[in-house]
Amino acid sequence: MPETVTIDHLAHRGDGVALVGDKPIYVPLTLAGETVQIERKGERARLLSVESPSSQRIEPICPHYGVCGGCALQHMEAAAYRAWKEEQVKAALAARGIEADIRPIVEAGPGTRRRAVLSAVRAGGRVLLGYHERMANRLVGIEACPVLTPRIVAALTTLNGLASRLAPRKGELRMSVLDTTAGLDVAIDGADRKTSRDFPALGRFAAEADFARLSVNGEVVIEIRPPALDFAGAAMVPPPGGFVQASAEAEAAMSQTVLEGIGGAKRVADLFAGSGTFALRIAHEAMVLAVESDKPAMAALDTAWRRASGLKTISQDVRDLFRSPLRPEELDGFDAVVFDPPRAGAKEQAAQLALSKVKTVVAVSCNPATLARDLRTLIDGGYALKWVLPVDQFLFSPHIEVVALLTRE
Structure with missing residues (x-):
């Protein structure tokens, strides 16, 4: 049965939330403040019409938008969209009691998802x-x-x-x-x-x-x-269907920020290294230990390193960091550690890092919630959070990449 509701705010997945009898109803393709007609299916609803549109509503640029589930926020004006994404990072950190210097969001534009x-x-x-x-x-x-x-x-x-x-x-x-x-x-x-x-x-x-x-x-x-x-002059051929960063623009921004974070480090551990997104760039200035459980990805990294010129040594450790994280005695010889785990985060590895003497940690994540959890562990272990950079790699989706720098005195 159709009913009319008012959208109170957007949830973390980009759906509008209407409060009906103090219970949330999630309505995709809506914006805060809009009055909409919906058809409810449990706690979710199908949007029938927008009766009173928000001033932030714009015309989507894709003919499939609204039916295709690939994008969630094409109907949101650019400035409001950026602010909403930044707020997702702030909210995730605040939920763990973390205040941070959040840099302006870096955007990957349309037509860049490779x-x-x-x-x-x-x-x-x-x-x-x-x-x-x-x-x-x-x-x-x-x-x-x-x-x-x-x-x-x-x-x-x-x-x-x-x-x-x-x-x-x-x-x-x-x-x-x-x-x-x-x-x-x-x-x-x-x-x-x-x-x-x-x-x-x-x-x-x-x-x-x-x-x-x-x-x-x-x-x-x-x-x-x-x-x-092209990873900064190293030609990396990924395994068929293997993971790489979705956008070259976003990858470049994250890599530049990682290099800024590690500064003049001479020995760096790159954890959850994949096929060498960061390791092959870091090796222009520092010796690297790349740790990753995916053997084909590590083989691709090794081949790229051997064929490149002018890189310092990249040694490898094929290892499941969820089950066997690097321990403090293994970490203490490094000037800096970079980690970029899957969405589940690096809970076990962060706990070991918190016990280490490593001076600099650069954390990269595609999930602000698990990143905030891991940052909380590191902060409680004596690290200071210097800054956080959101990177909008997944345009028009609710997902956001984040790079964070922590240091220990």
Whole structure:
């Protein structure tokens, strides 16, 4: 049954919150102060119409917005959007009793997302390639996306053709697309077992599409050119479908800030190092210990380091830092430590760092809540939080990257 409510504020995932009988109702695609008509489904609701729009409401720039679940905040004016993102960082820190010097947010603009993870499914005799709908398990086939790089957007029709060859009869296909210096690196998981074994045909498709590399179900079908990313002069070729920062602009901003934070350190530990986003840059000035549990990522880092020139030593430790964090006696020989964990944060490692004598810690996180928890541990262990930098790597989403500097006297 339709009902009219007023949006009180935005929740941390970007949904508007209406208070009905002191209970929150979450309404996507709304803004604080708006009067809207909704259809309630438990504590969530579907927006039917905006009766009284906010002055901060603008026209979304994507034709799929509102149905596609990839973006949450295209309808919000830019200054208000930036302020809301900064407030998410402040609120997460305040929840742990932390006050901080928060630097102005760094933005990654439209058309800069170099990594896309798409899904494909067979539906009514055709294949849809895109993202899931908001509040539903259905898929939205996309023909445009304002956050992705122009090269990925231009290839959407071709990628859909590839998905049509490989999508299973039941279930979803997952397609990771990375825009590299050599072209698109396409990695597909969940492909149909029969069609995915036709490597000659798939290789011809990739060559005609001018992909740099095509991988299917964990196997490289063809590599026409090494799909490298430039990490400050080091050419790093990631494993197929491997994790890299989503935006080159955001990566550059975070890397510059990490280098600023470690200052003149001569020995640096890079924890949760991945394929060397920070380690390969730090090695221009310092010796680095890179610690990471993902063996293919570490192999990619090692190859990039060996082929680069002018870098200092990068030693490696393949290690699960959740189960086996570096202990104080292992950390005390380093001038600085950098850590960039997954969304779960670095709880175990932060506890060990708090007991160490390391002078400088630079924390990088894609989750302000777990970062605040880890910063609280370090502050209670004697570190001083110098500053925090929000980086809007995931444009129009509720997610935010954060870089923080801590020092010990």
